[in-house]
Amino acid sequence: MVAVFRVIFQGLLLPTLSLFGLLGNCLSAIVLMSNGLDMKASFCSLLIMLSMFDSLFLLSTTISFTMPIISSTWSLSIHPLLYPYFFPIIQIALNGSTWSTVAVTVERFSSVVIPGQLERYSSYSRCFYAVPVVLLTTIWNIPRFLELQTCYKLNNSKVSFCEMKNSSDSDCLLSLCATELRQNLSYCRDYILIGNFLLMVFFPLLLLGILNGHIYHVLAQSSKRSSRTSVKCRHKRDQRIATILITIVIIFGCCNIPRVSINLFEVFHLVVEGTMEITPWPAWCEVVSIISTILLVFNSSINIIIYCWKDKTFRDLLYYKLGISNGIGNGDYLHNER
Numbered sequence: 423m424v425a426v427f428r429v430i431f432q433g434l435l436l437p438t439l440s441l442f443g444l445l446g447n448c449l450s451a452i453v454l455m456s457n458g459l460d461m462k463a464s465f466c467s468l469l470i471m472l473s474m475f476d477s478l479f480l481l482s483t484t485i486s487f488t489m490p491i492i493s494s495t496w497s498l499s500i501h502p503l504l505y506p507y508f509f510p511i512i513q514i515a516l517n518g519s520t521w522s523t524v525a526v527t528v529e530r531f532s533s534v535v536i537p538g539q540l541e542r543y544s545s546y547s548r549c550f551y552a553v554p555v556v557l558l559t560t561i562w563n564i565p566r567f568l569e570l571q572t573c574y575k576l577n578n579s580k581v582s583f584c585e586m587k588n589s590s591d592s593d594c595l596l597s598l599c600a601t602e603l604r605q606n607l608s609y610c611r612d613y614i615l616i617g618n619f620l621l622m623v624f625f626p627l628l629l630l631g632i633l634n635g636h637i638y639h640v641l642a643q644s645s646k647r648s649s650r651t652s653v654k655c656r657h658k659r660d661q662r663i664a665t666i667l668i669t670i671v672i673i674f675g676c677c678n679i680p681r682v683s684i685n686l687f688e689v690f691h692l693v694v695e696g697t698m699e700i701t702p703w704p705a706w707c708e709v710v711s712i713i714s715t716i717l718l719v720f721n722s723s724i725n726i727i728i729y730c731w732k733d734k735t736f737r738d739l740l741y742y743k744l745g746i747s748n749g750i751g752n753g754d755y756l757h758n759e760r
Contacts, residue, residue, distance in 0.1 A: 443723025510566030
């Protein structure tokens, strides 16, 4: 049953979502680089960075999980060679997407809750938000490159070398093996299980909840006090952008529920049993892991729909870029494009 589940979700649904997401992220980046959007440059730059991390995640996930299912040659001969490198790339992209969302939230928090405080650093704002995300997610995941290696297996036993034959009944196969680092209990417990959960899952979700709650509260209070037309226009723009952000965060949180549940199960097992060895791995964990991958792919593919749904200017500008803008909107933003 799990095998059928994997074929349906990772063999069919995953590449379909990924293709849509890659196209959507590319179009989103093109629109966000335009001059017609009524958004701060730093906000647009962070959304572009989010699209880049999402696209990297979609591409590497499709290569790692879909290709071995649809091609036996890829599964036997290519996947064992590539996955030790794609695995850390997936982690970097996933963590980068997570912290990019946090960076977007922090940027909105600074603009809405403490406006004007960071204006003196406006020329460096893009680097101020983006560089820490790139450095954190890259440096943190460097050990991931040392966790897996390509190895030979003869009759399911690891050997230093064996001669591979072209026939399908060959007993010598390329495979994936855990390195000594990956088999080290302290490394698995402290870095993979506890550290990664706290730094890349729990802490970002906590920040997103607190900051977005505060942004919503401030905007709700300011809407009651605004009376002048200019203030109302500014507030309407901030509210529109905040709605985009909050929608992204809600979908992000929902799509990470299965991932968090698996991590919590592993933490609970470590506390209760005192070991990370879970044998046999429960079938429900396999199913939840597959669902988690699909939801993470969905989360990385859906942003262009959120932008179009919540922002008419983005939607009209996208139509204009696609050459179907006739009769759409009042065209005021097109003057900024030309």
